[in-house]
Every structure is written in C-alpha cells, then in structure tokens.
Amino acid sequence: MEQRKLRNMEEFAVASGISRPTLSKYFNDPASVRRSTRERIEQALKQYDYRPNVYAVNQNRSKTKNIGVVVPNLADPFFSEIGREVELACLAAGYSPILLSSHGNPKQERDNLEALRSLKPAGVLLAPFGRVSDRADIEAFNRDVPVVLFDANIEGACEAFVGTDNFQSVDLIVEYLCRSGEPPCFFEMKSPSNPNANKRRQSYLESMQRHGHTPHIYQAEGEGWKFEAIGSIEGARLMSARAFATNTVLCSNDRLAIGMLSAAYGLGIAVGHGVGSALRIAGHDDHPFSRYTCPSLTTIGQDYAAIANRAASTLFRILDAETRLSEREETLFDGKLVMRDSA
Amino acid sequence: MEQRKLRNMEEFAVASGISRPTLSKYFNDPASVRRSTRERIEQALKQYDYRPNVYAVNQNRSKTKNIGVVVPNLADPFFSEIGREVELACLAAGYSPILLSSHGNPKQERDNLEALRSLKPAGVLLAPFGRVSDRADIEAFNRDVPVVLFDANIEGACEAFVGTDNFQSVDLIVEYLCRSGEPPCFFEMKSPSNPNANKRRQSYLESMQRHGHTPHIYQAEGEGWKFEAIGSIEGARLMSARAFATNTVLCSNDRLAIGMLSAAYGLGIAVGHGVGSALRIAGHDDHPFSRYTCPSLTTIGQDYAAIANRAASTLFRILDAETRLSEREETLFDGKLVMRDSA
DNA sequence: ACTTTAATTTTACGCGCGTCAAATAAATAT
DNA sequence: ATATTTATTTGACGCGCGTAAAATTAAAGT
Numbered sequence: 001m002e003q004r005k006l007r008n009m010e011e012f013a014v015a016s017g018i019s020r021p022t023l024s025k026y027f028n029d030p031a032s033v034r035r036s037t038r039e040r041i042e043q044a045l046k047q048y049d050y051r052p053n054v055y056a057v058n059q060n061r062s063k064t065k066n067i068g069v070v071v072p073n074l075a076d077p078f079f080s081e082i083g084r085e086v087e088l089a090c091l092a093a094g095y096s097p098i099l100l101s102s103h104g105n106p107k108q109e110r111d112n113l114e115a116l117r118s119l120k121p122a123g124v125l126l127a128p129f130g131r132v133s134d135r136a137d138i139e140a141f142n143r144d145v146p147v148v149l150f151d152a153n154i155e156g157a158c159e160a161f162v163g164t165d166n167f168q169s170v171d172l173i174v175e176y177l178c179r180s181g182e183p184p185c186f187f188e189m190k191s192p193s194n195p196n197a198n199k200r201r202q203s204y205l206e207s208m209q210r211h212g213h214t215p216h217i218y219q220a221e222g223e224g225w226k227f228e229a230i231g232s233i234e235g236a237r238l239m240s241a242r243a244f245a246t247n248t249v250l251c252s253n254d255r256l257a258i259g260m261l262s263a264a265y266g267l268g269i270a271v272g273h274g275v276g277s278a279l280r281i282a283g284h285d286d287h288p289f290s291r292y293t294c295p296s297l298t299t300i301g302q303d304y305a306a307i308a309n310r311a312a313s314t315l316f317r318i319l320d321a322e323t324r325l326s327e328r329e330e331t332l333f334d335g336k337l338v339m340r341d342s343a
Numbered sequence: 344m345e346q347r348k349l350r351n352m353e354e355f356a357v358a359s360g361i362s363r364p365t366l367s368k369y370f371n372d373p374a375s376v377r378r379s380t381r382e383r384i385e386q387a388l389k390q391y392d393y394r395p396n397v398y399a400v401n402q403n404r405s406k407t408k409n410i411g412v413v414v415p416n417l418a419d420p421f422f423s424e425i426g427r428e429v430e431l432a433c434l435a436a437g438y439s440p441i442l443l444s445s446h447g448n449p450k451q452e453r454d455n456l457e458a459l460r461s462l463k464p465a466g467v468l469l470a471p472f473g474r475v476s477d478r479a480d481i482e483a484f485n486r487d488v489p490v491v492l493f494d495a496n497i498e499g500a501c502e503a504f505v506g507t508d509n510f511q512s513v514d515l516i517v518e519y520l521c522r523s524g525e526p527p528c529f530f531e532m533k534s535p536s537n538p539n540a541n542k543r544r545q546s547y548l549e550s551m552q553r554h555g556h557t558p559h560i561y562q563a564e565g566e567g568w569k570f571e572a573i574g575s576i577e578g579a580r581l582m583s584a585r586a587f588a589t590n591t592v593l594c595s596n597d598r599l600a601i602g603m604l605s606a607a608y609g610l611g612i613a614v615g616h617g618v619g620s621a622l623r624i625a626g627h628d629d630h631p632f633s634r635y636t637c638p639s640l641t642t643i644g645q646d647y648a649a650i651a652n653r654a655a656s657t658l659f660r661i662l663d664a665e666t667r668l669s670e671r672e673e674t675l676f677d678g679k680l681v682m683r684d685s686a
Numbered sequence: 687a688c689t690t691t692a693a694t695t696t697t698a699c700g701c702g703c704g705t706c707a708a709a710t711a712a713a714t715a716t
Numbered sequence: 717a718t719a720t721t722t723a724t725t726t727g728a729c730g731c732g733c734g735t736a737a738a739a740t741t742a743a744a745g746t
Contacts, residue, residue, distance in 0.1 A: 007732090008731085008732055008733080009732070009733065010732080010733090016697095018694085019694065019695045019696075020695095020733085021694080021695075021696085021734085021735075021736095022693085022694055022695075024696095024733065024734060024735080025693095027733095028734085033693080033694085034692085034693055034694080034742085034743085036742095037693080037694075051461055051730055052732085052733075053402065053461075053731090053733075054398075054461045054462060055397075055398045055399070055400075055401040055402040055463075055731095055732085055733095056398070056402050056701095056731075056732035056733045056734090057398075057732080057733065057734080058398040058733095059398040059399050059402055059701060059702065059703090059732080059733075059734085060398065060700080060701050060702090060733070060734050060735085061734075073429070074417055074423045074426075075420060075423045075424060075427065075631070076417060077420070080417045080418045080423060080444075081418060083417075083443070084417070084418065084446055099442070099444075101423075101427070101442075103427060118394055118396075118397045119397060120398075126429065132459070226634045228632070228634070229634075258632070258635050259635060261635075261637065262634075262635040262636070262637055262639070265637035265638065288418075289571070289601070289632055291571070291572075291605075292571045292575065292601050292602055292604075292605040293605070294604065294605055294608035294636070294637035296605070296607065344736055350702090351701085351702055351703080352702070352703065353702080353703090361724085361725095362724065362725045362726075363703085363725095364704085364706095364724080364725075365723085365725075366728085367703065367704060367705080368724095370703095371704085376723080376724085377712085377713085377722085377724080379712095379725055380723080380724075395702085395703075396701090396702055397704070398701095398702085398703095399701070399702035399703045399704090399731095400702080400703060400704080401703095401728080402701095402702080402703070402704085402731060402732065403703070403705085403731050403732085403734090404704075489698075539710050
C-alpha cells in the first residue's frame with residue numbers, strides 16, 4: 001500500500017506490468033492464469049491498493065458470483081444459526097452470500113426473490129415458508145435461477161431439498177418417550193406455518209400406531225410466529241383443563257415447548273422425568289435456549305451444519321456443471337435425541 | 344406486463360415514448376420530473392416489465408442508494424430485532440439496506456466494513472463491538488462514508504450515536520429493587536464484549552451510592568457470546584457458595600440472567616419477589632425470551648424501534664444535507680421498567 | 687534447437703446507464 | 717398573445733470492466 005489508490009484496472013495494469021485482459025481473467029478465476037503470472041499479480045496487489053469495481057464487474061455478466069440466501073425469519077435463532085453456516089460455506093467456495101430474511105411474512109419472501117433477481121445471483125438457497133400458494137412463484141424463480149431448498153420442502157419444486165428426516169426424528173423421540181414412561185400426546189399449532197409441522201404430525205401418528213398406542217393430538221389456536229406465546233396460552237388452557245390424555249406431551253417444536261414450560265411453571269406443575277414430576281414435555285429442534293429452560297428441554301437436535309453445508313455444496317455442484325440436475329435430489333439428515341430433564 | 348421483457352432503458356424509452364434521460368431522472372428521483380410525465384412513466388411501468396440494471400446504475404455513481412447495516416451478532420435476538428427495524432426505516436426512506444452480521448467476531452466487523460466499502464454505500468448504521476482497538480478502523484471508514492453508531496457507543500467517533508441511557512435505566516431498576524426488597528448485587532462478565540456493560544457497572548455503583556447502599560459486584564469468568572452458559576455456570580458457582588451479599592441480583596443483561604435463572608432452578612432455589620422466594624434476579628434488555636423464563640424475568644425494556652428509527656433518520660439527515668454534522672450528536676432513550684415475577 | 691501447445695498482450699468493441707449541453711417544447715406569468 | 721420559466725428531448729460522451737480475435741511470447745515436448 002505504498003502507492004496512491006488506483007482508480008481502475010487499467011491503472012493497475014500499467015502499475016503491475018500485466019495486461020488488463022489477463023488481470024480480468026485473474027479476478028474472475030485466479031487459477032486460470034499461469035502460476036508465475038498469478039504470483040506477480042498477487043505481489044502487485046500487496047503493493048497497490050486496488051479492487052475491481054463490483055458494479056462494473058457484474059454489469060455485463062449474466063451470472064454473478066452472488067448467492068442469495070433467503071430464510072423465513074432471522075429473529076428465529078434456528079434460522080440465524082443455519083443462515084450463518086450457509087454464509088460461511090458460500091464464502092469458502094468463493095461466492096458472495098446475500099442473506100435476506102422474510103421476517104415471517106410470505107409476501108416478503110416474494111419480494112426478496114424479486115430483489116435478488118435484479119442482483120443476478122448465480123444461485124439461491126431458500127428456506128421457504130412452504131405454503132402451497134407460494135409454489136408457483138418459487139418455481140417461476142427457479143426457472144431463471146437455480147434454487148436449492150433447505151429446512152422446509154416443497155415437494156417436487158426446485159433443484160434439490162436438504163433437511164431433517166422428520167419421520168426418523170419424531171419416531172426416535174416417540175420411541176424414547178414410550179420406553180421411558182407413558183406414550184406422548186402431540187401438541188402443535190392448528191394452522192402451522194411450515195410443512196415440517198405436517199410431517200411431524202404424520203410421523204407421530206404412524207409412530208404411535210407402530211408402537212401400538214393410541215395417538216392424541218392437541219392443536220393450539222393462533223397465527224403467526226409467536227410460538228412461545230401460543231404455546232404458553234394454549235398450553236396453560238389444556239393443562240388447567242387436564243385435557244392431555246397422558247402425562248407426556250411432545251411439542252411440534254421447541255418454541256412451543258418453551259412456552260408450555262413457562263405455563264407449567266406458572267401453574268405450579270412439576271415438569272420432568274424424575275419421581276415427583278407430574279408432566280413430561282419434549283420438543284423438537286434443539287433451539288439454542290432449550291438448554292436453559294426450567295427444566296432443560298429434552299428434544300431432537302438437528303444437524304444445522306450438515307444441512308447448511310449439503311445445501312450449499314449441492315448448489316455449487318449445479319453451478320460448476322453449468323447445467324441443472326438431471327433429477328431432483330432430496331437429502332435428509334437424521335435428528336439426534338437430546339436427553340435433558342424435561343422428559 | 345403484456346409485452347416482452349425490455350432489456351434496457353433505451354427499449355423502455357421507445358416503448359413508453361419518454362426520452363431516456365428523463366427516465367433516468369425519474370428513476371433517480373421520481374419527484375424530479377413533471378407530475379404528468381411521472382404518471383405516464385408509471386403507467387408504462389405497469390404495462391411493460393422493466394427495471395434499471397442495478398449494476399449499471401451504480402457503476403458511475405460515487406454514492407449509491409445503499410445503506411450498510413452492521414450488527415455484532417444476528418444470532419442475538421436483540422440485534423435481529425433492531426436490525427429489522429433499521430431495515431424497515433431504510434426501505435421506507437427509499438434506500439436499500441444491506442444487513443451484515445459480524446457473528447460475534449471483531450475481525451468480521453472490519454471485513455464487513457471493507458465489503459461495504461466496495462458497495463459504495465451512501466451511509467452506514469453500525470452497532471459496533473466498541474472495543475478500543477477497533478476505533479481507528481471505524482474512524483477511518485467514517486472518513487469515507489458517514490457512519491451513525493447505535494446500541495454501543497464509541498466516544499467521539501463517527502457522526503452520531505443513538506442508544507439507551509444506561510445511567511437512567513440501571514438507576515431505575517436499582518431504585519425499584521431497593522424499594523421492594525434488599526438492595527441488589529451486580530452480576531456481570533469479567534471481560535465484557537460491549538461498552539454498555541461498563542456503563543451499567545458504573546451506573547450501578549453510582550446509583551447504589553446515591554441510595555446509601557454498599558455495592559457488591561460479582562464478575563463471571565468466560566469469553567465470547569455464550570452469555571447464558573456463562574451466567575449458568577458462574578451463577579451456579581456463586582449461588583452454591585452463597586457468595587451474594589444480598590438476596591437480590593441485578594444481571595448486566597438478560598442473557599446472563601436467563602443462564603442464572605436456569606442454574607437457580609437446577610439448584611432448587613426459589614426465585615421471585617413473593618413470600619417463600621429466596622432470591623430475586625433481574626436483568627436488562629427485555630430479551631424476547633425473558634417473558635418465558637421461569638419465573639418470568641423482571642428487566643429493563645429498551646425501545647428498539649425508537650433507537651432504530653432515530654439512528655436511521657439521523658443518517659438520512661446527513662445524507663440529505665450532503666454534509667457532515669457540524670457537531671457529533673448523541674441521543675439516549677430511556678429504558679422502561681418491565682416488572683415480571685423474578686424480582 | 688525446433689515444433690507444438692498454452693498463455694499473454696494488443697486492439698477494439700460493447701454493456702446499461704449517468705450526465706452534460708444545446709435545442710425544443712410545454713407550462714406559467716405578464 | 718407574448719415573454720419567461722421550467723421541463724423534456726436530442727445527441728453525445730464516459731464509466732470500469734468483460735470479452736473476442738489476432739498477434740506475440742513463453743513454456744513444454746521431442
């Protein structure tokens with residue numbers, strides 16, 4: 001950085017003694033120039049302060065090195081964690097991630113995709129709301145930009161899907177709960193904003209049948225993303241009314257469970273798996289706060305990093321091949337049982 | 344959208360019957376063209392599918408309509424909430440917000456600023472880590488791009504600061520705790536990653552003096568952003584050893600308090616303000632989960648929206664004036680006491 | 687040393703838009 | 717109706733870089 005700032009690639013070319021087209025090649029792909037040239041360029045980069053103008057670089061390209069990452073709600077720690085993992089994977093592969101949150105609003109999801117469209121991303125990693133009504137928009141987008149879905153599946157849409165195997169994970173915790181006490185009831189939102197919820201209910205039903213138990217499903221009224229509030233209010237109602245058929249409740253996700261635990265505390269109900277406990281509560285997702293609930297929450301841990309990295313690497317594979325996948329891929333990772341104190 | 348997609352402004356010009364320079368003016372500022380022309384353009388926009396190419400638009404501009412928003416850690420709900428508020432404010436003012444998280448890593452904060460630099464943002468809203476060592480980098484950045492700080496102050500740096508008045512807020516909760524029971528001890532991290540923590544300690548000391556009580560400060564070992572874990576481990580240690588001088592503990596922030604509450608639960612210590620309770624615990628920030636702790640956490644609520652909007656509008660003011668502020672501004676909002684069950 | 691192959695340089699054009707100056711047209715004031 | 721002001725059009729250039737073709741140079745193979 002001994003010199004003045006260089007204003008464009010031309011100036012850097014004369015300063016470094018490398019022709020501009022070669023520099024252009026280098027910046028697009030450092031491996032595309034001869035080793036000795038690359039070293040000369042990198043030497044010069046240390047001496048002079050120059051970076052290609054982002055806007056000029058992308059102006060002509062039909063595809064940029066940008067990758068859009070769209071999650072439904074960054075305020076949910078699950079998505080902020082997995083969003084971070086995805087960002088890191090993109091950076092490591094030489095792409096520029098652009099992380100957008102839809103703030104719990106499906107309309108914003110469409111807006112985000114539209115906003116991304118003008119950024120000409122090479123590809124998009126999308127954790128969709130998964131509502132049926134959004135399907136057409138997302139498929140239309142996927143026609144222009146390769147999209148890999150993660151977390152929530154939209155059957156048959158986009159290039160690939162990567163997520164947790166809800167059938168495996170729910171079966172795992174149902175089996176644990178059955179072995180260690182009364183078979184679980186299932187507590188969920190009446191109108192879930194996420195297709196995983198439906199998979200989990202379905203899996204609960206099948207799993208209970210397989211184990212020869214009668215399933216009991218309790219659905220909470222309430223819309224939106226205030227899961228804790230809904231779990232708390234509706235959980236309190238059900239617990240006060242002694243509505244649950246057994247002393248064990250499996251919640252469709254941790255945030256509902258967190259709300260319900262707080263309601264149980266308020267009602268003076270002893271939650272836990274030990275003697276003297278009146279109720280067992282379990283969740284699903286291993287939310288970052290689940291370790292600090294009272295009692296700590298027994299739940300299913302999802303492999304954030306694996307999901308994020310597989311989703312990213314699948315997209316990179318498509319981008320490298322410069323062609324779409326011949327067949328849609330679906331990768332499901334197993335959930336892991338996290339035994340804590342609540343069940 | 345009856346027509347084919349238009350490829351550039353020239354095509355849109357012939358299709359709409361408006362000259363390209365006029366269209367260019369319109370897209371830069373719709374209010375800069377005559378009302379009748381504006382209506383014709385907007386009519387045409389409905390008919391034809393055209394949007395200016397983001398990259399071409401920004402190529403020549405020395406300042407774009409982008410605003411960088413940098414927060415230390417999006418995984419912390421406080422920052423994801425306030426980040427969202429800031430984004431909305433930018434959109435409402437016609438700017439494009441670019442939200443970046445430093446993932447708890449000060450080096451990433453520098454990287455984020457560098458990344459923003461090549462995006463030529465009109466301005467930046469920064470919630471800094473606030474470490475002394477980062478000061479020079481941030482001030483250097485501020486020389487090129489106007490920066491407004493929020494949440495964490497760096498004394499004298501950048502154009503303005505907007506945050507919560509920790510002296511007011513801590514005094515408020517100290518006074519409440521003194522009035523309603525034993526005066527509080529103060530529980531914080533030994534090496535806090537945030538200057539607010541220092542302000543809060545200072546304020547606790549002054550407030551206790553003013554009320555004629557002896558202050559007691561307890562510092563938790565531990566680095567990084569795992570506040571709950573630190574609060575839990577160190578809180579358990581202190582509670583087991585009966586180290587706290589009074590039965591009331593004010594935590595420097597809610598996440599520490601959440602960890603401590605979980606530790607208290609594990610130790611069988613009854614937390615709360617009612618009869619039969621052995622310990623009162625209070626926090627600061629009104630973290631989204633504080634409502635669902637057991638018992639629910641008494642704390643100080645910050646006005647996220649007010650802070651975000653004031654920070655944004657201060658930046659807009661600078662951008663409109665096209666000149667820096669004659670004097671650095673500092674705006675502090677009052678915290679509000681949120682009385683729940685834990686104290 | 688000579689041929690073959692690969693990489694670099696030279697030259698030149700285009701991308702989509704910002705922006706300027708001069709000419710023209712429309713709206714407003716007189 | 718005419719003068720004045722304001723807005724639009726026309727025409728032209730430049731921004732920083734991608735990229736293509738031809739000429740040149742360097743590296744690798746024999």
